[in-house]
Amino acid sequence: EGFSLELTTKLVGECNISNLLAAVAVALHLGMKPENIKYAVAQIEQVEHRLxxxxxxxxxxxxxxxxxxxxxxxxxxxxxxxxxxxxxxxxxxxxxxxxxxxxxxxxxxxxxxxxxxxxxxxxxxxxxxxxxxxxxxxxxxxxxxxxxxxxxxxxxxxxxxxxxxxxxxxxxxxxxxxxx
Incomplete structure (x- = not known):
């Protein structure tokens, strides 16, 4: 089923975003609800001194x-x-x-x-x-x-x-x- 999911993150950089997208794909595959994924992604904090x-x-x-x-x-x-x-x-x-x-x-x-x-x-x-x-x-x-x-x-x-x-x-x- 095709759908889109708008996410907001504090992370920057293609390296972080590609890892984040992989995690979202796994979460969806495992049956997590999109609203739970959206919430979880928004809660991810930046790592001190790493971008x-x-x-x-x-x-x-x-x-x-x-x-x-x-x-x-x-x-x-x-x-x-x-x-x-x-x-x-x-x-x-x-x-x-x-x-x-x-x-x-x-x-x-x-x-x-x-x-x-x-x-x-x-x-x-x-x-x-x-x-x-x-x-x-x-x-x-x-x-x-x-x-x-x-x-x-x-x-x-x-x-x-x-x-x-x-x-x-x-x-x-x-x-x-x-x-x-």
Whole structure:
């Protein structure tokens, strides 16, 4: 039987939505009532620091993906910010760690994806700076929109000077400033 079910969720990202839709399909197959599914989906809370979206009083959208540090998840987070329109899309990231001999290449690839999908990139720390900036700039990204910050606090100072209502900021990974 064909029918539609309108759902509301606090989750963002294609990865979360595809998992949610699979769960809904299973629930329907098991005979759950659509109104119970609708209620349950609306109750699902965002996971702290995992594509956790908040809006500030100043009208800026913050996407907190601070606990993510893997190639697939980082790419998906950049895909999420790429869907926003109307304001500046800004990423703040130190890149990814613990990737062995693929460390440089995977961070460079992340940089390329960032360069194609955001308006301003703030690269934090030195550890992955070269790989990320190479990747970002290889896409023709405006070098004046690439900010290198030594610390997270430094990145926050830069943000304070450029944010306006309608902007969206993605915090992608949050390596401590002491990580070398």
């Amino acid at each position: 956790n979206m908040k809006r500030t009083a100043g009208g800026v959208t913050i996407i907190d993906d601070a606990f993510n540090s893997n190639p697939t998840g980082s790419r998906m987070a950049v895909d999420v910010i790429s869907q926003f329109t109307g304001g500046k899309r800004i990423i703040v990231t130190p890149g990814m760690i613990e990737l062995g001999d693929k460390q440089f290449d995977l961070n460079r690839q992340l940089g390329e994806h960032i360069g194609k999908n955001v308006d301003i990139a703030i690269v934090v720390g030195e550890y992955n700076r070269k790989a990320l900036t190479e990747g970002i700039l290889s896409t023709g990204f405006d070098e004046s929109k690439l900010i290198e910050a030594d610390t997270f606090q430094d990145a926050q100072r830069h943000l304070a000077t450029i944010l306006t209502a309608g902007d969206v900021v993605l915090y992608e990974n949050d390596l401590p400033d002491t990580f070398k």
